[in-house]
Amino acid sequence: MNLRTGEGGRGWVIGSLLACLVVAVPVLVIFSSVFRSSDGEWNHLAETLLPTYASNTGLLAGGVCLVAGIVGVSTAWILTNCRFRGARMLGWAQLLPLSVPAYLSAYAMADLLQFSGPVQGWIRDSFDLQAGDYWFPPIRSLGGAVYVLSFALYPYVYFAARMAFQEQARSMLEAGRLLGRGPFATFWFVALPLARPAIVGGLMLVMMETVADFGAVDHLAVDTFATGIYRTRFALESPVAASQLSAMLLSALFLLVGLEWCLRRRRRYHRTGNRGSRTAGGRLGPVASMFAFAACFVPVLIGFVVPTGRLLQLAIARGDARGGGVLAGIAFDTIWLALAASVIAVLLALVIGYAARLRRGLRTAGPATIARAGYAIPGPVIALGLLVPLGWIDHRINDGWTIAFGDDWRPGLLLTGSVVAMLIGYQTRFLAVSLSFVQSGFQRIHRNIDDAARTLGSGPGRSLVSIHLPLLRRSLLIAGLVVFVDVAKELPMTLMLRPFNFDTLAVRVYELASDERLEEAATAAILIVVIGLIPAWLLVGQLESNDDSHRNTDG
């Protein structure tokens, strides 16, 4: 009898199907809008703003992927294969930009580089110039957005490429050299093609984050789909047209994700050799060391040191005048909201992951795939997709109440007017994150353990509680922490779904920065950066342990 296909897991399968509804429902709602009338709003958008949204989003995503790809892959290669003073420190420093959300980076960079900022002010004072006497690249432009987002997001590519380069067997690269290729040709023809699936995975994350970004592009005055959806919903007050815009964006995203998935399946690489011990390559000479250091330090400087330094400077110099009371309250609200969202995300991921482990097949693999797709859905799209069904449920509750108890009092907007909508929205987007950690945790537990527990009389529930949960403790903790941080940083969905008089740190920063009050926003911004350091620190640990496990012990 095959225990994995036994009847015991039926409850888990049903639970898994229900859990994936948090992703499936908003998507279905968005796509159903295609068949609804927008009273001419869609035609108006198609004739005026849609081409701008589409071209800006495409150019932004392409530009960011290109720059982040070059920076991420080259730093990963240098730090995996070259030895020079400071390389180890730079290795973990590459992940620091992850702690600065793109919108914070945009606020700091715009503040520094705009006409009235300190950089241009210094240039004018130093060279005795007036406005119009010189040219300075405008930060509030498509190029400026590419610059800011690339250096905020390149660590995704760096991390994926670094892990892939660390995993490559040393003998593979040495074979390339012995077959007549120089160091660069070996990188280009051997290492890069082998790391391609991982690098493409990292680039897909960068692309999704870019397309989903609202705060940075909004501040840098670049009209993309994300800002378009927000404005169509709240300025034009046309939820149907906004949903139709979202459907268009989602179709393009799903097409790209599907394409990448197909390519990855077709070109699946099988390891033919040992994982191989890896040494960092030869020690570089003084000049080469200097170039390598500069190549790896500049991205950290732009992505972390400069924006954080500016925000810190503003926070110390002025800070939030209402800091004490208001900020503490907002920080408290942010923390309990993020905590609640992360606990729910871990529980849902546990249900989906365990169901997939108990039973293999479409009924369990399907929910896992749907849940993973949630990360590709931009925040504003999720918010729109949730407002419609939750609003409908709220109305039905109120109608039912009126019929049952009369018209004297109504419960009001129970779902759309409370944090419940936000908590559901966070699951739609971040369930994918917790699921990936939970599933990788499950993969590390040999399946014989399940079989042993089942033959000793444990049902699926008891096996999970007494065997799997203790073994998964670390994975669950990391999953919870990463979701916690993602929720604490999240902006567009929070902005659209939050109840009245409910702010998070991200919303507070957005509102103050939008009013050109960055000095006051800086304190909350620094708190977000501090929270954001948690996943960066976790990833550093993962890179270091991966590096240690491949370090050469050959005599």
Added chain:
Amino acid sequence: MMTSLPQYDPPSVLEIRDLEFAYGGGAPVIEGCHLAVRSGEVHCLLGCSGGGKTTLLRLIAGLERARAGTIHVGDSLIEGPGVHLPPERRSVGMVFQDFALFPNRSVRENVVFGLRGISRKDRNAQVEAHLDRVGMLEFASRMPHTLSGGQQQRVAIARALVRQPRVMLLDESFSSLDTETRIEVRAETVKLLRDAAVATVMVTHDPAEAEAVGDKVSWLDACCRRGESDPDACARR
């Protein structure tokens, strides 16, 4: 009265003198090592783990830099004081313990990887000739992971030989094969290397294997690390 002709003693293709190597600034892994291998000769290196066998191969291949001593291939100094020819310019082939076949390239693409600067027609002809020599021509379009260990080993040999190296290094290249396949593939490989007149250095941990295929056998722990200077002292037939 008949006089016997003096026996012809061909010059060594690979010659190592007084080689010294240490990782970082640590104690020497290899010290005062001498080795001479002639064309078509198979020289086996025996020794316990950590004895420096693989390190010596890596030094010959140019994958590590010697602290002292010289390595010549033919008349060319490839490693010595102030000289370190990069691996791609040494005319040295190597078959790794894990074969190191590129998993994203087919058998044909693996073998063709080392051929450059010649016409496509010549390239194809050489690849086919070498795959034919190792009996793998019919598998040319297969991906490495679809081959057995013995087949992967043959492809690795063809890939290394197609560049017509003067020295071939075998780093426990048969250890991952089962006994029966190992004996068969080993005999084929050695015959192939002798026919191609390549000077071969083979690392093994199995004395019986060394005796079976080696023209000379060196015990690396006992000679090189101790620094014996006479090559014949650490090489016996």
